[in-house]
Amino acid sequence: MGLSYPLFLVNFKSYRGTAGEDALPFLETIERVSRETGTRFAVAPQLPDLRWLADRTDLPLVAQTALPRERAGMGDVSLESVADAGVAGAFLSHPERTVGLEALRPAIDRCRELDLESIVWVPDRETARAALALEPDCLLFERPADIASTEGMVRTDPERIERFVETVLAADSGTGKRPHVFVGGGVRTGEDVARVFACGVDATGAASAAVEADDRETWLRAVADAVPGSLE
Amino acid sequence: MGLSYPLFLVNFKSYRGTAGEDALPFLETIERVSRETGTRFAVAPQLPDLRWLADRTDLPLVAQTALPRERAGMGDVSLESVADAGVAGAFLSHPERTVGLEALRPAIDRCRELDLESIVWVPDRETARAALALEPDCLLFERPADIASTEGMVRTDPERIERFVETVLAADSGTGKRPHVFVGGGVRTGEDVARVFACGVDATGAASAAVEADDRETWLRAVADAVPGSLE
Amino acid sequence: MGLSYPLFLVNFKSYRGTAGEDALPFLETIERVSRETGTRFAVAPQLPDLRWLADRTDLPLVAQTALPRERAGMGDVSLESVADAGVAGAFLSHPERTVGLEALRPAIDRCRELDLESIVWVPDRETARAALALEPDCLLFERPADIASTEGMVRTDPERIERFVETVLAADSGTGKRPHVFVGGGVRTGEDVARVFACGVDATGAASAAVEADDRETWLRAVADAVPGSLE
Amino acid sequence: MGLSYPLFLVNFKSYRGTAGEDALPFLETIERVSRETGTRFAVAPQLPDLRWLADRTDLPLVAQTALPRERAGMGDVSLESVADAGVAGAFLSHPERTVGLEALRPAIDRCRELDLESIVWVPDRETARAALALEPDCLLFERPADIASTEGMVRTDPERIERFVETVLAADSGTGKRPHVFVGGGVRTGEDVARVFACGVDATGAASAAVEADDRETWLRAVADAVPGSLE
Numbered sequence: 001m002g003l004s005y006p007l008f009l010v011n012f013k014s015y016r017g018t019a020g021e022d023a024l025p026f027l028e029t030i031e032r033v034s035r036e037t038g039t040r041f042a043v044a045p046q047l048p049d050l051r052w053l054a055d056r057t058d059l060p061l062v063a064q065t066a067l068p069r070e071r072a073g074m075g076d077v078s079l080e081s082v083a084d085a086g087v088a089g090a091f092l093s094h095p096e097r098t099v100g101l102e103a104l105r106p107a108i109d110r111c112r113e114l115d116l117e118s119i120v121w122v123p124d125r126e127t128a129r130a131a132l133a134l135e136p137d138c139l140l141f142e143r144p145a146d147i148a149s150t151e152g153m154v155r156t157d158p159e160r161i162e163r164f165v166e167t168v169l170a171a172d173s174g175t176g177k178r179p180h181v182f183v184g185g186g187v188r189t190g191e192d193v194a195r196v197f198a199c200g201v202d203a204t205g206a207a208s209a210a211v212e213a214d215d216r217e218t219w220l221r222a223v224a225d226a227v228p229g230s231l232e
Numbered sequence: 233m234g235l236s237y238p239l240f241l242v243n244f245k246s247y248r249g250t251a252g253e254d255a256l257p258f259l260e261t262i263e264r265v266s267r268e269t270g271t272r273f274a275v276a277p278q279l280p281d282l283r284w285l286a287d288r289t290d291l292p293l294v295a296q297t298a299l300p301r302e303r304a305g306m307g308d309v310s311l312e313s314v315a316d317a318g319v320a321g322a323f324l325s326h327p328e329r330t331v332g333l334e335a336l337r338p339a340i341d342r343c344r345e346l347d348l349e350s351i352v353w354v355p356d357r358e359t360a361r362a363a364l365a366l367e368p369d370c371l372l373f374e375r376p377a378d379i380a381s382t383e384g385m386v387r388t389d390p391e392r393i394e395r396f397v398e399t400v401l402a403a404d405s406g407t408g409k410r411p412h413v414f415v416g417g418g419v420r421t422g423e424d425v426a427r428v429f430a431c432g433v434d435a436t437g438a439a440s441a442a443v444e445a446d447d448r449e450t451w452l453r454a455v456a457d458a459v460p461g462s463l464e
Numbered sequence: 465m466g467l468s469y470p471l472f473l474v475n476f477k478s479y480r481g482t483a484g485e486d487a488l489p490f491l492e493t494i495e496r497v498s499r500e501t502g503t504r505f506a507v508a509p510q511l512p513d514l515r516w517l518a519d520r521t522d523l524p525l526v527a528q529t530a531l532p533r534e535r536a537g538m539g540d541v542s543l544e545s546v547a548d549a550g551v552a553g554a555f556l557s558h559p560e561r562t563v564g565l566e567a568l569r570p571a572i573d574r575c576r577e578l579d580l581e582s583i584v585w586v587p588d589r590e591t592a593r594a595a596l597a598l599e600p601d602c603l604l605f606e607r608p609a610d611i612a613s614t615e616g617m618v619r620t621d622p623e624r625i626e627r628f629v630e631t632v633l634a635a636d637s638g639t640g641k642r643p644h645v646f647v648g649g650g651v652r653t654g655e656d657v658a659r660v661f662a663c664g665v666d667a668t669g670a671a672s673a674a675v676e677a678d679d680r681e682t683w684l685r686a687v688a689d690a691v692p693g694s695l696e
Numbered sequence: 697m698g699l700s701y702p703l704f705l706v707n708f709k710s711y712r713g714t715a716g717e718d719a720l721p722f723l724e725t726i727e728r729v730s731r732e733t734g735t736r737f738a739v740a741p742q743l744p745d746l747r748w749l750a751d752r753t754d755l756p757l758v759a760q761t762a763l764p765r766e767r768a769g770m771g772d773v774s775l776e777s778v779a780d781a782g783v784a785g786a787f788l789s790h791p792e793r794t795v796g797l798e799a800l801r802p803a804i805d806r807c808r809e810l811d812l813e814s815i816v817w818v819p820d821r822e823t824a825r826a827a828l829a830l831e832p833d834c835l836l837f838e839r840p841a842d843i844a845s846t847e848g849m850v851r852t853d854p855e856r857i858e859r860f861v862e863t864v865l866a867a868d869s870g871t872g873k874r875p876h877v878f879v880g881g882g883v884r885t886g887e888d889v890a891r892v893f894a895c896g897v898d899a900t901g902a903a904s905a906a907v908e909a910d911d912r913e914t915w916l917r918a919v920a921d922a923v924p925g926s927l928e
Contacts, residue, residue, distance in 0.1 A: 065307025075297025330564030529771025539761030
């Protein structure tokens with residue numbers, strides 16, 4: 001299915017209070033805020049819930065990890081199985097889950113065959129230039145140190161994000177198509193979301209800030225206010 | 233919930249034809265053979281299907297991998313989430329998914345708290361003696377080279393399995409309790425199953441042989457004939 | 465050769481100023497302090513220097529990592545090669561370099577054949593009980609969070625170290641032999657060294673504190689004062 | 697120092713008979729064949745011997761693995777330490793030692809600062825295009841299945857190598873500089889070496905075939921005959 005942008009992704013990782021039945025009211029709140037504000041949200045649920053939740057929500061779901069079936073061993077999650085479950089995309093790599101250069105191309109190609117949005121993590125512009133050659137659908141630009149931080153680059157160094165967006169735009173001038181840019185790490189408030197979209201990105205998201213918000217609906221509405229565009 | 237023994241486990245790993253809707257007729261066949269023959273079966277489904285299938289079967293399910301929540305990062309599967317999904321146990325390590333010695337005790341302890349059967353892989357008797365000190369519920373005795381092989385130790389060296397069982401029995405003479413012994417790797421036919429239970433083990437299982445059987449029901453009935461005891 | 469105890473180990477890891485020619489004056493200082501104070505020191509040099517330094521010092525050297533040759537791939541260090549280089553022992557696992565349970569027994573056995581001291585890391589007493597079954601020569605008791613810390617358990621929780629020593633002593637009452645206990649992590653001063661030996665350990669060591677000392681000789685003499693016993 | 701081409705690399709990996717004193721006659725043979733035939737050879741010794749051998753040979757040495765110091769933990773080998781030991785280059789990744797995409801750029805940049813030849817492994821042309829953006833000095837094109845094989849692509853699919861070389865040449869038409877191409881895997885005889893150089897590569901090498909040759913000098917002379925160019 002792939003993902004549509006602009007987008008805000010709520011990442012459950014393995015947080016308490018986001019598995020199984022606990023996920024349902026959270027998803028309902030996100031759906032309501034999405035519907036009422038016309039803002040695109042996606043969710044990366046806990047892996048064992050993936051298909052169960054896909055039956056219970058219209059929100060696009062993203063697999064926290066996956067790889068081509070023929071490379072999957074015991075305990076791995078195949079791209080084929082998450083596509084079959086109805087998810088829209090998959091993180092092929094992430095600051096907390098690095099993947100060898102050699103594994104990316106087969107995974108990106110398989111995503112294309114399965115109509116899954118392929119999301120590949122890069123820590124800097126130079127690495128982004130390399131990743132561009134593999135033609136992923138979406139580049140996740142995130143510094144490992146920014147995870148769960150209150151001092152992420154969105155607050156301390158937005159120019160870095162702007163330069164990253166420029167690099168991606170410039171690199172693709174020839175082909176006319178370019179991957180989407182997702183900036184993650186340290187996004188904690190609606191103000192952060194506004195600031196990161198002002199840098200020209202296509203998507204951002206949060207994990208701990210979303211899960212730990214005192215009032216999730218209030219938090220989500222503040223985020224929705226800051227995501228440009230609408231679902232129409 | 234834990235697992236009951238003697239037991240035969242069908243492991244879906246990431247095999248084609250075992251995800252989502254494809255899993256349902258397979259599970260129904262296993263349920264029918266289990267019910268009609270009075271034989272205990274368990275299934276290790278593909279991870280994204282875990283909760284969805286738990287709602288659809290009475291067979292005990294086992295997670296192919298999991299670790300304590302506080303150690304789980306992006307893309308990991310927490311013991312808490314699989315317990316919440318209603319599974320009976322989890323492979324904490326496996327020949328295709330090794331785990332550092334330091335990670336086993338916290339995972340085994342967490343399984344105990346969550347009432348999950350903890351399954352720990354050991355490649356030999358000496359390593360089993362070490363694992364016994366961590367008090368897992370079940371030791372998986374498997375040689376990496378035997379996976380998907382037609383020359384597993386169940387065929388070439390059953391005495392090795394007998395000595396393994398003796399080691400586990402002997403090591404626990406003091407406490408009166410001992411982990412169950414699960415022998416895996418290269419089990420392909422009902423004859424293999426009979427031979428491995430004749431060595432004194434509590435459980436065995438198959439992945440490729442079960443999934444690739446020409447007629448799964450016939451295959452499962454041959455296996456069921458060879459599993460001692462009954463569900464009553 | 466193995467190691468003799470009590471012992472203080474200086475670990476170079478990959479610190480600046482400890483490779484090649486830079487290592488020589490450091491080793492000479494350690495040798496001089498060792499000789500003049502009658503204190504046993506050992507050194508874990510940077511790996512590419514191992515054989516070169518073995519030719520240039522009488523101090524026992526320890527490999528920062530190694531594994532049996534038949535398991536060694538490109539870029540790995542074999543136990544056979546470090547034994548051949550003349551080192552006295554090897555860290556088979558470490559908080560910064562965890563090793564699967566299944567890999568420990570073959571490595572410990574190979575160390576015994578090669579007359580290398582086998583050092584295995586455990587994070588707690590329960591894991592130590594498991595490791596004891598594998599009969600390593602030395603258990604490294606260290607908490608990952610204590611590395612390069614000024615708040616290591618030697619300062620905040622010496623009773624934990626005492627209980628660890630008791631566990632190792634108790635577990636071996638039958639055999640009459642027991643592994644040596646090496647406590648690491650957060651040892652920064654002679655006082656720390658005295659405190660950790662007062663808990664009954666056989667060895668301790670330091671990395672950052674040793675390398676970064678303003679005056680290495682003064683620092684080493686303070687340490688030597690706190691190591692019990694003598695070289696004669 | 698970097699490496700000069702055309703080049704044949706003998707990789708000791710962890711093979712028996714290539715560590716320490718055993719390495720010396722092997723290196724002397726390679727030096728003699730190199731000198732007498734005017735052929736460039738390089739050697740990747742066992743890691744603990746690196747500095748010791750650098751003192752004893754004029755052959756360029758290559759580290760089997762290394763990474764920037766600030767990313768090196770216990771048991772890792774830093775680029776700084778191997779540069780200090782006098783080696784000419786380092787494998788930053790390899791089929792037996794994969795490295796995350798995010799780690800390559802810092803390692804390649806550090807090699808440039810340290811005047812080390814940076815060698816990066818890619819399994820196919822598409823991945824090579826990505827790696828080119830990181831500007832490594834040398835691309836190692838090798839299929840994991842070809843290692844120690846007698847059916848490597850040099851024998852079964854030389855066109856694949858030609859296409860790889862074309863991809864690298866084409867990709868760099870703009871900049872005027874391009875990385876060298878090193879093809880590995882399954883090179884066992886002088887004929888293989890001739891065939892692979894006929895595809896336009898800059899370097900090749902062998903591990904098991906070199907170490908296990910009945911008569912190493914004869915084997916090396918056959919190889920030298922097949923390497924184009926000369927040392928003058």
